[in-house]
Amino acid sequence: MKDLKARIEKLKRDFDKALSGVKDEKSLQEVRNIYLSRKRGAVKLLFEELKALKPEKRAQAGQLVNSLKKHVVAKVSRLKVKLAASKPGVRARKGDLTLPGVRGYWGAPHPVVLFQQKIENIFIAMGFSIEEGPEIETDYYNFEALNFPPHHPARDDWDTLYISDDLLLRTHTSPVQIRAMERRKPPIRIIVPGKVYRRETPDPTHLPMFYQVEGLAVDKGITFADLKGTLEHFLKTLFYEKLKIRFRPSFFPFTEPSAEVDIECLVCKGKNEQCRVCGGSGWKEILGSGMVDPQVLKNVNIDPEQYSGFAFGMGIERTAMFAYQIPDMRYFFENDLRFNRQFSIK
Amino acid sequence: MKISLDWLKDFVDIDLSLSVLINRLDMIGMMVEEWEEKDSDIILDIETYANRPDTLGHLGIAREIAAALGLKMKKQEWPLVELEQKTSELCDVQIRDADLCPRYTGIVVKGVKVGPSPDWLRKRIEAMGLKPINNVVDVSNYVLFSTSHPIHAFDLAKLAGRKVIIRRAKAGEVIRTLEEEDVILTSDMLVIADEERPVAIAGVIGGLKSSVQGTTQDVFIESAYFNPVSVRKTSKKTGISTDASYRFEREADISFPPQAALMAASILTQFGGKVSKGIMDVYPKPKKEKTVILRYQRVFGLLGLEIDEKFTEKTLSHLGFRLEAQRKGVWQVKVPHFRVDVEREADLIEEIARFYGYDKIPVHFPPLRVPEPPLDEKREKIEKTRQLLFNHGFDEVLNFSFADPEREASFQTGREAVEIRNPISQKASILRTTLLGGLLDNLVWNRNRGAEGIHLFEIGNIYFWQKKKTHEQLTLAVVATGPIGPAHWQRKTKEADFFHLKGALESLMSYLRYEPFSFKKTNHIFFEEDSSLALAQKGETIGHFGLLKKGLRDRYSIDGPVWAAELNLEVLFKKKPQSFQYVPVTRFPTVTRDVSFIAGQDVTFQDIKEAVEKLSLPYLASFDIYDLFSGSSIPKGKTSLSLRFEYSHPERTLKAQEVDKLQKKVIDTLKKSFNFLLREGGKIDK
Numbered sequence A: 001m002k003d004l005k006a007r008i009e010k011l012k013r014d015f016d017k018a019l020s021g022v023k024d025e026k027s028l029q030e031v032r033n034i035y036l037s038r039k040r041g042a043v044k045l046l047f048e049e050l051k052a053l054k055p056e057k058r059a060q061a062g063q064l065v066n067s068l069k070k071h072v073v074a075k076v077s078r079l080k081v082k083l084a085a086s087k088p089g090v091r092a093r094k095g096d097l098t099l100p101g102v103r104g105y106w107g108a109p110h111p112v113v114l115f116q117q118k119i120e121n122i123f124i125a126m127g128f129s130i131e132e133g134p135e136i137e138t139d140y141y142n143f144e145a146l147n148f149p150p151h152h153p154a155r156d157d158w159d160t161l162y163i164s165d166d167l168l169l170r171t172h173t174s175p176v177q178i179r180a181m182e183r184r185k186p187p188i189r190i191i192v193p194g195k196v197y198r199r200e201t202p203d204p205t206h207l208p209m210f211y212q213v214e215g216l217a218v219d220k221g222i223t224f225a226d227l228k229g230t231l232e233h234f235l236k237t238l239f240y241e242k243l244k245i246r247f248r249p250s251f252f253p254f255t256e257p258s259a260e261v262d263i264e265c266l267v268c269k270g271k272n273e274q275c276r277v278c279g280g281s282g283w284k285e286i287l288g289s290g291m292v293d294p295q296v297l298k299n300v301n302i303d304p305e306q307y308s309g310f311a312f313g314m315g316i317e318r319t320a321m322f323a324y325q326i327p328d329m330r331y332f333f334e335n336d337l338r339f340n341r342q343f344s345i346k
Numbered sequence B: 001m002k003i004s005l006d007w008l009k010d011f012v013d014i015d016l017s018l019s020v021l022i023n024r025l026d027m028i029g030m031m032v033e034e035w036e037e038k039d040s041d042i043i044l045d046i047e048t049y050a051n052r053p054d055t056l057g058h059l060g061i062a063r064e065i066a067a068a069l070g071l072k073m074k075k076q077e078w079p080l081v082e083l084e085q086k087t088s089e090l091c092d093v094q095i096r097d098a099d100l101c102p103r104y105t106g107i108v109v110k111g112v113k114v115g116p117s118p119d120w121l122r123k124r125i126e127a128m129g130l131k132p133i134n135n136v137v138d139v140s141n142y143v144l145f146s147t148s149h150p151i152h153a154f155d156l157a158k159l160a161g162r163k164v165i166i167r168r169a170k171a172g173e174v175i176r177t178l179e180e181e182d183v184i185l186t187s188d189m190l191v192i193a194d195e196e197r198p199v200a201i202a203g204v205i206g207g208l209k210s211s212v213q214g215t216t217q218d219v220f221i222e223s224a225y226f227n228p229v230s231v232r233k234t235s236k237k238t239g240i241s242t243d244a245s246y247r248f249e250r251e252a253d254i255s256f257p258p259q260a261a262l263m264a265a266s267i268l269t270q271f272g273g274k275v276s277k278g279i280m281d282v283y284p285k286p287k288k289e290k291t292v293i294l295r296y297q298r299v300f301g302l303l304g305l306e307i308d309e310k311f312t313e314k315t316l317s318h319l320g321f322r323l324e325a326q327r328k329g330v331w332q333v334k335v336p337h338f339r340v341d342v343e344r345e346a347d348l349i350e351e352i353a354r355f356y357g358y359d360k361i362p363v364h365f366p367p368l369r370v371p372e373p374p375l376d377e378k379r380e381k382i383e384k385t386r387q388l389l390f391n392h393g394f395d396e397v398l399n400f401s402f403a404d405p406e407r408e409a410s411f412q413t414g415r416e417a418v419e420i421r422n423p424i425s426q427k428a429s430i431l432r433t434t435l436l437g438g439l440l441d442n443l444v445w446n447r448n449r450g451a452e453g454i455h456l457f458e459i460g461n462i463y464f465w466q467k468k469k470t471h472e473q474l475t476l477a478v479v480a481t482g483p484i485g486p487a488h489w490q491r492k493t494k495e496a497d498f499f500h501l502k503g504a505l506e507s508l509m510s511y512l513r514y515e516p517f518s519f520k521k522t523n524h525i526f527f528e529e530d531s532s533l534a535l536a537q538k539g540e541t542i543g544h545f546g547l548l549k550k551g552l553r554d555r556y557s558i559d560g561p562v563w564a565a566e567l568n569l570e571v572l573f574k575k576k577p578q579s580f581q582y583v584p585v586t587r588f589p590t591v592t593r594d595v596s597f598i599a600g601q602d603v604t605f606q607d608i609k610e611a612v613e614k615l616s617l618p619y620l621a622s623f624d625i626y627d628l629f630s631g632s633s634i635p636k637g638k639t640s641l642s643l644r645f646e647y648s649h650p651e652r653t654l655k656a657q658e659v660d661k662l663q664k665k666v667i668d669t670l671k672k673s674f675n676f677l678l679r680e681g682g683k684i685d686k
């Protein structure tokens, strides 16, 4: 037994000596095999020897052999990690942990979609659902049902791209409101995002196609106060809690009373008369809104004596331009990745 | 609409600082967009609305301000120097179409000395941004901008037979306008004519021949109400839009023609004119004032606010409405003719709210009585698609729906494009029939700005005619070229290739639970021959992907390979995804078996996969290919492929012999079906 113990101690010392000379993984593997090879390794051979011992001695001897095995396994694996860490590349700049890490790479969402989802999420939290509809519309849904009589000059404010006498590219997403009201009974609480079209030549503030989000709530007892409450909450969530907001009378054929919603100029907060963003007024127009015109409700067979509603709409690019101080609306459709990718961290 | 502060003061005494006045105007909906100082006057530019033609003159704006400030309007006097002769002795007015011209008034001013306007008049005309012409023309403009009511002055001597006939034009009649343009008239247009010919296009523009010139002595002043739709149609058809037609098409005040005529006549007497006795007023069917019932309880119902009844009465009276209490809380309201926009109770409630102040209406949140339906599945699928493509390194883009028909033709989609009748340009005159055109434009744009790796996708509609109806088809398209992600000092960057794109589509189909899906070898017009596949789900083709055809790359001047895909999401998303079911995880270990073959190169992975699936081996948990190569160590024309099989049993540990048996079955099948040779430890087993 003493003999075995001494042999094992020597094996450990020999192993440590051999290991100190190891410089790469290949020689490490060789040294390891001397001791741990399944067929001819020292550990294996020792275990073979143990078979000849009497059972009462075998357990004790087994522990001694195992201690050798543990010693070898632990030192080999420790050295293995060390060698791996000093592989070529790393070795060249040993210890420079300031080198860039391996970042994941992923694509970026388009800023308009990002901003649209931001808007959608605020309204979803307020119990709104999302409706969509066709981009190619009939004159009826785009104009007549929304209380634009044929040949009324109000149509001039919605310069239209026509497919035929009756078909056009929708100038707003309001036709989807009409379709929703035709299909559903109140209460209705929807927002309608989507592409809209105008006959405009592209310039920094106009595009022939842009994105809108419109909203509609119809129920018994909906008031102008509800409109104000909903939009104020929306704007304060989208921008910030202390945002100054004003509602000012306006005109849209499909709402009565109608209101334009202004928010304080995010750039000068009304403190610069020469401000290029707000023209010195301190206000920036952000939403059109109003109480649904009784004629519009009648057009979809909702009794305006029983029900009332509010509607609102905003341009997504315009709002994003204001929020981030983007000077030119055309940037959104150039799809320059240096522009688009910036917003993914927003 | 330009509004002079001096001019406003003719109607109402305004004693406010400019900033307070502007704010007051903004808050009653008369938004001041800009203002400037001009000749010691202030000129405001006020935004006006299509339903408020009464605010297209100083009188109307003054009325709004007076109501907002609780001031009285000043009375204006228009004294006349009269002739002995009656108007009817000097001319004859006949309305032949009372639908298009319900009211026509006229008066004659004799002996006017036509010449330059005096300073006060010049200043007013210039304030409106116009050039003074002569005193008679300037007076008509003055009346228009003062009252918003357009009038017209004719040279009486040039009206043949001293007749003023309001009739429809005869088809083909021609008039030379003040702008010296010949206009061919059609029979739906209303004209003012003398005995012989048209002398003006009613409400739109005067004729040259009958216009007031330096030699004119006697002037006939026309002040009328023309049918708004008729004026608009004529203006659109002739392409002539004037300050007059702009107002008539928004509807004039039918009660106002005599006042406007007298005002003009009165000013013309300052230039030596004498006015005929008694205004000629042809008004066969006088229009009654509109009556609207206003219920106090509705005011509250719509605004969510109690407004004092006295305030309601006072404001509406100030604006020219006449209220008669019917019973408690109910008024009958007579609407003045100049308020063409007010027809219903809601219109009156807006007036009350406007002057009460939108800012004083409280803030409230509408109670949610019935929940809204959940988001529809299509939106969820679109969102999953986006997220998955982001993870694969694709950037989202959005492009205009317009396309250039010439470029679009090179894609040969076979889809019948939807044309725009009045496009902004020829290059944007149809709607896109593929998303790839836009994506290739984006690729070129970014490459020209130094980008190397460009991986883009767009989700949006394409448009085409289908069975005589327009169709909007939700589509996904992808383009990819160059390295994926930035270069790194330690890791090698991957390049876009066929399998990069195919992998993204495979992940997408799995992520959307559209398994099983399959690929078919087909040629497609967008792609190089034998370099594309069709993606199909349950036998239906969803789209194609592969190496973009050189011809298309050339069309966009793109060098190097571009991998592209276009999928029909409308068809895909209508399919029912595989229902999700939880599968218990086995508590027993998985057994892995690898096997390598030497295979002929005509065997596809799809063939192998189908052969393995056909065996439906029990306990086979997964099967994949993990290595593939050919080269010097492999016989010519052959490929080495390595397959990995994983087996597991839900209730016990699998025995080695069991797995060996299954594995043998696979190996034998593959050897037999495809003439595979087993390859072990570098040796090939015959």
Ligand SMILES: [Zn+2]
Binding pocket: A265, A266, A267, A268, A269, A270, A271, A272, A275, A276, A277, A278, A279, A280, A281, A282, A283
């Ligand atoms: Zn500002």
